[in-house]
Amino acid sequence: MTAPVATADIAIIGAGSGGLSVAAGAAQLGLSVVLFEKGEMGGDCLNYGCVPSKALIAAAGAAHKARQGALGVTASGVQVDFDAVMAHVHHTIAAIAPVDSQERFEGLGVRVVREAAKFVDARTVASASFAVRARKIIIATGSRAAVPPIEGLSAVPFLTNETIFELKALPEKLIVLGGGPIGIELGQAFARLGSAVIIVEAGTPLGREDPAAAALVLDQLRKDGVEIIAGRKVLSAEPGPVLVLEGGKRIAGSHLLIAAGRTASLGDLDLDKAGIERTADGVKTNSAMRTTNRRVYAVGDAAGRGQFTHLAGAHAGLVVRRAIFALPVNADKLIVPRVTYADPEIATIGLTEAEARKAHGDAVRVEIFPFSENDRAQAEGDTRGFGKLVTTRRGKVLGVTLVGRSAGDHIHVWSLAMSAGLKLSKLTGMIAPYPTRGEISKRLAGQWYAPALFSPMTRWLVSVLKRLA
């Protein structure tokens, strides 16, 4: 390293959701910030993750609706112009990109270095042309698609989230390896755009979710023509691409997408030079997101505590509070919602029913409210789905699952309720506009009180009050 060493208050490696949030906060507080980015500004979410996938899903949803017709409306001659779909995907990225751009961050006073950086020692980070000694250093290097150790796979061309949005033609037959949120979202989207799709999952597809909610989504995927092979391991891969499964079954396709989990991007950082330990999932951090080097913090996917843009943003908020204002924070107590943006969507916060029963035994209560009892869902002719509320016997909210159209937009109220420790009565007291799907949350809370409200004791009290009035 020959570059002269600059000094800064904060050095950040990685300009994705986590790194950019720390950079924006620190720079606007008047601190000197150096931000290294080896690829595109905006990281995975903007360029290869949330944004392009949601744009593709929206186009696929439009194709599906047009093809299906509904509510007395039918369309004929529905066609998918894949070039135009991809143009929509890339226009969406371009529309959002200015918020994450080098120009915007330089405007905030951040020194942006568009090179790969690594640790030189415990408080120095350097790239090819720039070195900085910083009071605090933030690792925000994100994650990449994990490539499973399958015999022969290295000789087979495959797609990942970093290449699939660059496709120039619709895959004729797409094999998706992995039945988690990414595989399910993209598998459904490509099926609706016209590809034949096979999803192969060694375990249970959407296995983290409430089984009934997952079943609804998988049922819809099957109706969309997706073949789902679950509980079968892939033994080997051959050019074609062909996957050979346990039991000898062979699956051939035109394209293979690997969506079988994520690996934290830490390989080229020389963490050992800075005394930074790692775990199997990412950088080892304490509840303040501090690493084993007291000057260094990790945020987002690199920290291996979950892979969501909103979580990376939440980590960034904690780091700004801790590293800049020296305030107490606790990342272990974050209550983080998650959404699988299939149709129907699954949105979950806190514990699923199974997790709650494991942790609390029989001391849990479960309320279920189906979308078929929601007037807006009836009016829209789409009554698939339900809400499930899981509480302690005393009504503390342990978790909520919503599955149905726009479920992700309706989990917010539960995110607020759980993070603020609100009582269920606050939700029943809220006036929800009619008719909205959001009413389902109020109805879930109301249902929790129903047994007590309409109990023999309450009825006796009402009869007494009637006589007194």
Ligand SMILES: Cc1cc2nc3c(=O)[nH]c(=O)nc-3n(C[C@H](O)[C@H](O)[C@H](O)COP(=O)(O)OP(=O)(O)OC[C@H]3O[C@@H](n4cnc5c(N)ncnc54)[C@H](O)[C@@H]3O)c2cc1C
């Ligand atoms: C297909 C897909 C869909 C997704 N959809 C959603 C969604 O709908 N909602 C959601 O919340 N999350 C979604 N995610 C997850 C989300 O994209 C990530 O959780 C988020 O991007 C993590 O942000 P980050 O800042 O930790 O990392 P990233 O956004 O990955 O940013 C890390 C940056 O660090 C850079 N970098 C790495 N190493 C170095 C180095 N040595 N020097 C300099 N720069 C370096 C990288 O180039 C990258 O730009 C999706 C992910 C995928 C793959």
